[in-house]
Amino acid sequence: MSQNAWNFLFIGLSFAAYIFIAIRSRAGSTKEYYTAGGGVSPLTNGMATAADWMSAATFISMAGSLSISGYDGSRFLMGWTGGFVLLTVLMVPFLRKFGKATVPDFVGDRYYSQTARLVAVICAIFICLTYIMGQMRGVGIVFAQLFGIEIWLGVIIGGSIVFFYAGLGGMKGITYTQVAQYTVMAFAYTLPAVFIAMTLTGNVIPQLGFIGDYQGADGSVPFLEKLNNINTELGFAQYTDGSLSTIDMFCITAALMCGTAGLPHVIVRFFTVKDVKAVRKSAYWTLSFIAVIYLTAPTVGSFARVNLIEKLHDTSYADAPQWMKDFETTGQLAWVDKNNDGKIQYFGKGKSESKKDNAVFAGKTPSFNGSGDEAERGDHGQRLVKNEIATNNPNELWFGADMMVMASPHMGNTPKWVIALLMAGCIAAALSTAAGLLLVLSTAISHDLMKKIIKPDLTDKEEMRWARIASFGALVVGSFFAINPPSEFVAKTVAFAFGLAASSFFPTLLMGIFFKRINKYGGISGMVCGISFTLLYIIYFQFGLPGLGKGTPADYLFGISPEGIGTIGMLLNFAVAFIVSHFTPATPKHIKELVENIRFPRAAPGEAESAPVNH
Amino acid sequence: MSKLPTEQAKRDYWSQSIKWVLILLSIWFLASFGCGILFRTWLDENFPKIGNAPFGFWMAQQGSIIIFVLILIAYANVMARLDKNLER
Numbered sequence: 001m002s003q004n005a006w007n008f009l010f011i012g013l014s015f016a017a018y019i020f021i022a023i024r025s026r027a028g029s030t031k032e033y034y035t036a037g038g039g040v041s042p043l044t045n046g047m048a049t050a051a052d053w054m055s056a057a058t059f060i061s062m063a064g065s066l067s068i069s070g071y072d073g074s075r076f077l078m079g080w081t082g083g084f085v086l087l088t089v090l091m092v093p094f095l096r097k098f099g100k101a102t103v104p105d106f107v108g109d110r111y112y113s114q115t116a117r118l119v120a121v122i123c124a125i126f127i128c129l130t131y132i133m134g135q136m137r138g139v140g141i142v143f144a145q146l147f148g149i150e151i152w153l154g155v156i157i158g159g160s161i162v163f164f165y166a167g168l169g170g171m172k173g174i175t176y177t178q179v180a181q182y183t184v185m186a187f188a189y190t191l192p193a194v195f196i197a198m199t200l201t202g203n204v205i206p207q208l209g210f211i212g213d214y215q216g217a218d219g220s221v222p223f224l225e226k227l228n229n230i231n232t233e234l235g236f237a238q239y240t241d242g243s244l245s246t247i248d249m250f251c252i253t254a255a256l257m258c259g260t261a262g263l264p265h266v267i268v269r270f271f272t273v274k275d276v277k278a279v280r281k282s283a284y285w286t287l288s289f290i291a292v293i294y295l296t297a298p299t300v301g302s303f304a305r306v307n308l309i310e311k312l313h314d315t316s317y318a319d320a321p322q323w324m325k326d327f328e329t330t331g332q333l334a335w336v337d338k339n340n341d342g343k344i345q346y347f348g349k350g351k352s353e354s355k356k357d358n359a360v361f362a363g364k365t366p367s368f369n370g371s372g373d374e375a376e377r378g379d380h381g382q383r384l385v386k387n388e389i390a391t392n393n394p395n396e397l398w399f400g401a402d403m404m405v406m407a408s409p410h411m412g413n414t415p416k417w418v419i420a421l422l423m424a425g426c427i428a429a430a431l432s433t434a435a436g437l438l439l440v441l442s443t444a445i446s447h448d449l450m451k452k453i454i455k456p457d458l459t460d461k462e463e464m465r466w467a468r469i470a471s472f473g474a475l476v477v478g479s480f481f482a483i484n485p486p487s488e489f490v491a492k493t494v495a496f497a498f499g500l501a502a503s504s505f506f507p508t509l510l511m512g513i514f515f516k517r518i519n520k521y522g523g524i525s526g527m528v529c530g531i532s533f534t535l536l537y538i539i540y541f542q543f544g545l546p547g548l549g550k551g552t553p554a555d556y557l558f559g560i561s562p563e564g565i566g567t568i569g570m571l572l573n574f575a576v577a578f579i580v581s582h583f584t585p586a587t588p589k590h591i592k593e594l595v596e597n598i599r600f601p602r603a604a605p606g607e608a609e610s611a612p613v614n615h
Numbered sequence: 616m617s618k619l620p621t622e623q624a625k626r627d628y629w630s631q632s633i634k635w636v637l638i639l640l641s642i643w644f645l646a647s648f649g650c651g652i653l654f655r656t657w658l659d660e661n662f663p664k665i666g667n668a669p670f671g672f673w674m675a676q677q678g679s680i681i682i683f684v685l686i687l688i689a690y691a692n693v694m695a696r697l698d699k700n701l702e703r
Contacts, residue, residue, distance in 0.1 A: 066676075074675035078647045081680045085643045088687055089636045093694075207677065211666025222667035240659070240672045249652050257647075280694055284687035291680050298676040599629055600620075601698055 006420035033170030046285025048178035056138020056430035064404030066301030070239035083260020088283035092270040104448040111523040131497035136482030138430040166435035181428035188425020196412035206299035235350030251564030259498025262506030276601035307411035323410035334366040352393030361387035445470035503530035503569025522581030530573030651675035
């Protein structure tokens, strides 16, 4: 059976399963649409949350980023898991006790103000849109890979599928689909790693191979030592050393963690279980399921790096493996024969004249002349790039971080069905997160904006219609940015969403629960200052601001890159909220009682048990 | 139906929960920011290796995640016990 046949079989089967589940459990009422009716078991919800959480960025790009940046990539590993500790001990049990359907709902009630609700809605829309761009691009990459088409077409195909089943199923449909998607993802991610670990290190368990020995042609050496040696030989930094400054590393990790705890689409997942106790259980299930993939990612990244260099460096293009040419076709890899020897050379910054730059060409991504059969080819049959060639360094090989996970099973000569499974897993990852985000976006607009602010007499049916219209609009915007990405890697685009969440929702929710003294003036001004500061900083360094131009890394505040600035935005939010609250009237008594009430998991006798979600 | 918890019991419950949250968050901070970032270089040089991986590097890429899972299991159990005490 050919690779394509296997791919279609696996992806077709998984799609059939998702659509079957989505149709079986589609939402009939807004309650089911928003929170699946509120009776999902902790284990089921844990699996669904894990799938919701592990985005295309995690699945496709994270191992690639790890493999390129070595230790520096740990910020993603710690940030995206450690955030769950914050989320669980500081947020979700209390928000679940509060018993409303959305995050802006809590903000609006706790800060007793429609303005606060509106600010929260705007923050939610901003965060989810930033995040969904990364997902849509992920979908595009997988489809591009699969059908050998350009990424933009892949984005459009993927977008249509997501809309079909997320808009239809609501939270109820999404939850049960995500359980299936998690299962596919977990196998798809770990199985190739097992195969590669066996060939590279002779160990069945990738995590043990990672800290074990490399079995090469010339005997066995510690695997990480082997990797460090390859890196330094080619002019890269040691794999186990980082290049980010400690403060930048600290701030990025903190922004990712606090952002995780403030992401509306993760928080609402915990509104689907029965009570506070179930929330806590569900949280550790979630993190355990996530850990399965996160503990594997560093092994996939490091194995792929060794394989890539061993297979490509100093190999002539004619002898290069087929997968390299496949990735060249999709534009995820490019080779420029700078020294005209017909061989591929891959070098790090240490080998360049300036010691700072190992760019193959000018610009971030290659643009090619012609595609498909019309592609212009060089002397050795390679695709020619239009970009100006950088001549200050000998590096000839460019590849996107996005291709590492996809390429790793090819590199390790794993069976064809494993590669097909991986494809199905990538699609599952992107679909599940995009679906969760779409849900939050659509509820933010239909419930928080239309029902609670603009038109309180909206009927249940009209609200659902608004939700579906909103999810369509969100997809169109998300796809547009996925086709014209404002940032290099999927993972990086997503990192900005975390900065925005860390500087807005995280501090506002935290203060709402733990500090009764914070009143509406403090809450609103904190949120506005936090998110606008972070947003402006990111825009200034990514796109440039009118009148100010575009910032360079030399201008970074305390040396913190835009990825980590959410941490400063968060501190700003806290500071502004405390100062403003100090000088404005105290929080009213009924709000203090509300806060008091959410701190205790059980309702007092005579009071209604916190029914999930009343509107 | 269980008795209404007294105001005192409620205050105790809340201060106990805060205490546990702070304990668990200090472990969280030490495992990630501490071992994985702030003291990593020192730990890499002075601590025994995990397999062939330097200690700080291993904590950043594997150890911290395992500890996070354990923290959440501990949290669920501790809070379940506190809830029970409050209801008694």
